[in-house]
Amino acid sequence: MIKFDLESKICYTICMENYMIDVHAHLNDFDDMEKVILNSNQNGVKKIITAGYDLSSSRKCVEIASQYENVFAVVGVHPENVDALKGDYLSALQDLAKNDKVVGIGEIGLDYHYTKENKGKQAQVLIEQIELANKLNLPIVVHSRDAMSDTLEILKSHMPSAGGLMHCYSGSVESAKELLKLNFSFSFGGVCTFKNAKNVCEVIASLPCERIMLETDCPYMAPVPHRGERNEPKFLPHILEKIAEIKGVSFEDMATKTTQNAERLFKI
Numbered sequence: 404m405i406k407f408d409l410e411s412k413i414c415y416t417i418c419m420e421n422y423m424i425d426v427h428a429h430l431n432d433f434d435d436m437e438k439v440i441l442n443s444n445q446n447g448v449k450k451i452i453t454a455g456y457d458l459s460s461s462r463k464c465v466e467i468a469s470q471y472e473n474v475f476a477v478v479g480v481h482p483e484n485v486d487a488l489k490g491d492y493l494s495a496l497q498d499l500a501k502n503d504k505v506v507g508i509g510e511i512g513l514d515y516h517y518t519k520e521n522k523g524k525q526a527q528v529l530i531e532q533i534e535l536a537n538k539l540n541l542p543i544v545v546h547s548r549d550a551m552s553d554t555l556e557i558l559k560s561h562m563p564s565a566g567g568l569m570h571c572y573s574g575s576v577e578s579a580k581e582l583l584k585l586n587f588s589f590s591f592g593g594v595c596t597f598k599n600a601k602n603v604c605e606v607i608a609s610l611p612c613e614r615i616m617l618e619t620d621c622p623y624m625a626p627v628p629h630r631g632e633r634n635e636p637k638f639l640p641h642i643l644e645k646i647a648e649i650k651g652v653s654f655e656d657m658a659t660k661t662t663q664n665a666e667r668l669f670k671i
């Protein structure tokens with residue numbers, strides 16, 4: 404048994420097998436990563452998947468995962484970084500993805516929030532990376548912002564054969580239904596604890612528990628009551644608590660479910 408106490412704001416006792424998994428963190432963005440990982444483990448987070456967003460962060464994620472037994476990596480190029488790509492990025496990515504601790508290709512996707520001018524390039528890089536994932540039999544981790552209909556269209560025509568995860572999902576209930584049909588799972592982070600998170604909470608309510616996972620997307624998007632602070636995987640219990648409340652299941656059962664879901668998709 405482990406008892407963890409987040410600055411006296413939450414205090415739970417959970418069984419060893421109910422430990423949580425943070426399926427989307429950016430550990431490479433921390434200067435004090437060692438301490439961050441240790442604090443997470445002491446707060447019930449048993450495994451962390453650290454996600455790359457370009458070649459150098461992906462390389463760093465693989466290094467971190469190689470160093471820590473309970474850390475895994477996904478490698479990929481985020482849509483905001485496609486314009487900076489030079490040379491044969493795909494071979495470099497493939498070399499990284501062959502590492503034993505790499506459990507997926509991500510985060511990849513489409514993001515029209517800041518610019519749609521490079522739509523074509525974003526789509527091309529997304530498709531190339533889905534094809535790489537399929538070749539290596541790895542699941543994909545998708546980031547989609549203000550681009551859901553194009554994302555859906557690409558995913559329908561280029562199905563990820565080893566499955567996929569929509570990270571920090573912010574789309575509609577209808578799009579989530581389409582994605583369920585494509586065998587996608589969904590991970591949610593701090594946003595679901597925000598006061599104005601009605602849409603995300605409706606999506607969570609509509610999904611089967613078998614398709615839900617937990618993420619922090621740290622160091623960004625800290626959950627309430629830490630909103631505005633630097634986010635860390637150790638805050639995962641706040642997100643779990645909110646999702647369990649929406650689904651009307653116990654904290655412990657939701658911990659078990661989300662952990663099993665992550666272990667199944669990423670084979671960890």
Ligand SMILES: [Zn+2]
Pocket residue numbers: 427429454510620
């Ligand atoms: Zn991220």
